[in-house]
Amino acid sequence: MSTGGAETERQAWLRTVAADVARLDRSSSAERAADILRRSITEGALPPGAQLSEIELTEVLEVSRNTLREAFRLLTHEGLLVYKLHRGVFVPELDEHDVIDLYRLRRVLEVDVVRGLADRDPELPASRLEPLLDDVEAAEAAARADRWPVVGTANMRFHEHLIGLADSSRMDAMTGRLLAELRLLFHVIATPRELHEPYIERNRRLFELLEARKYDEAAADLNEYLLHSERAILAAFRSR
Amino acid sequence: MSTGGAETERQAWLRTVAADVARLDRSSSAERAADILRRSITEGALPPGAQLSEIELTEVLEVSRNTLREAFRLLTHEGLLVYKLHRGVFVPELDEHDVIDLYRLRRVLEVDVVRGLADRDPELPASRLEPLLDDVEAAEAAARADRWPVVGTANMRFHEHLIGLADSSRMDAMTGRLLAELRLLFHVIATPRELHEPYIERNRRLFELLEARKYDEAAADLNEYLLHSERAILAAFRSR
DNA sequence: CTTGCAGGATTGTTGAACAATCTCTAGGCT
DNA sequence: AGCCTAGAGATTGTTCAACAATCCTGCAAG
Secondary structure, three states, X not given: OOOOHHHHHHHHHHHHHHHHHHHHOOOHHHHHHHHHHHHHHHOOOOOOOOEEOHHHHHHHHOOXXXXXXXXXXXXXXXXXXXXXXXXXXXXXXXXXXXXXXXXXXXXXXXXXXXXXXXXXXXXXXXXXXXXXXXXXXXXXXXXXXXXXXXXXXXXXXXXXXXXXXXXXXXHHHHHHHHHHHHXXXXXXXXXXXXXXXXXXXXXXXXXXXXXOOOHHHHHHHHHHHHHHHHHHHHHHHHOO | OOOOHHHHHHHHHHHHHHHHHHHHOOOHHHHHHHHHHHHHHHOOOOOOOOEEOHHHHHHHHOOOHHHHXXXXXXXXXXXXXXXXXXXXEEOOOOOHHHHHHHHHHHHHHHHHHHHHHOOOOOOOOHHHHHHHHHHHHHHHHHHHOOOHHHHHHHHHXXXXXXXXXXXOHHHHHHHHHHHHHHXXXXXXXXXXXXXXXXXXXXXXXXXXXXXXXXXXXXXXXXXXXXXXXXXXXXXXXXOO
């Protein structure tokens, strides 16, 4: 068969196919149920403090209690649910201490990723930045359409893609968890516009700094960015 | 009843009791099974690549399949097991890429914790460092007794307690997971002495720097420490 | 050497059942 | 009235047995 230069291309294709397959045969029932619940929580249909009844959800989600409990476990370890023994599962209510904790981790991880990009600049193709630009433009479009929750998710995805530049599966997992918890916090804040609007512009600026390969400057910018965001959420939190 | 000065002591006692109760009250069956499996994995009885049969383990652990599967889920999210749909659960086989990934995160988190201590030095009582000293001495004692796996766990605990100084529940959780995966890596290395011996001394030195409140120096030392450890593991890994 | 096809084994999911625990209400006591 | 106690009812924790879906193995055919 054909070998040589075509081989690496073939391997790359095999990887993408493998990824697609892995995405398709998810543990179906349990993970499907978890997906639905995850959306309900992150979109606010299940507010912090709400209890999730087992028998009720078995009927709604059309899964058995055992499968539902496996879904609960999945979400528990994402921080989107908490178990209270013999009392049930609840959507956690985060407080100011959690805000500080979450943002501390975000700063550490994200700033390190950006700073670390300088070391591997040569091997990093410009195309890796494309998802970031897509997110920025998605946020701008949603803002024009006055759809602020959509702006929020686009901004979130921007940061997920930013972390993704590090090619670290564990960082990706941690970030997914952190951002999910962050969404939980957003629901106690009434005005999504003030919450998300300032960061559209900041994300674009960050993207442009990355594109210009000014990594140290980008890292400093991002650090200040996250401090600003933390202060905003804390303020909204205290005055609720 | 007695009030005043004795009250805070009583409250402290209540907290420790509450913690003990919470530890005993665990979802018993599932978490107990998970505990046994966790030990088997981290101690090497279940080597990387091993498959865990459900029916076999239900008999050994004397729990139902559903409960066992919940235990599997728990360990899956600690990174100690991986699920392959319709094929079963396996002890993951980590490779060099995982070593690099794990150590990158360790460096980021631990170095940041140490550096961050400078900001809150005044509010940090000296007693918070005691667990670290205990770990160092435990490692030294185990080394004298030629019990190198014990040295390894003591060293691990040193780093767990180090992260604990940050008072961040999420960092604690992440570190627990990272160190569990690190143990997985240790099992592919034949000589535990060479693996753990150098770090007894380094941990003591790190402790002394912290005690002297030389946080920046400690952070730099820790960074170099972790780079050294990473290189050692990578070398042992490649020559196996 | 590859392809296709049973057959057996293992996992995925379900439903029902029982035990353990919590919550809430009612009643008795000081 | 206020507080403690007991018990009923509801919910969760755990087990079991069964069936469906999928994977692995070995073998036969091309």
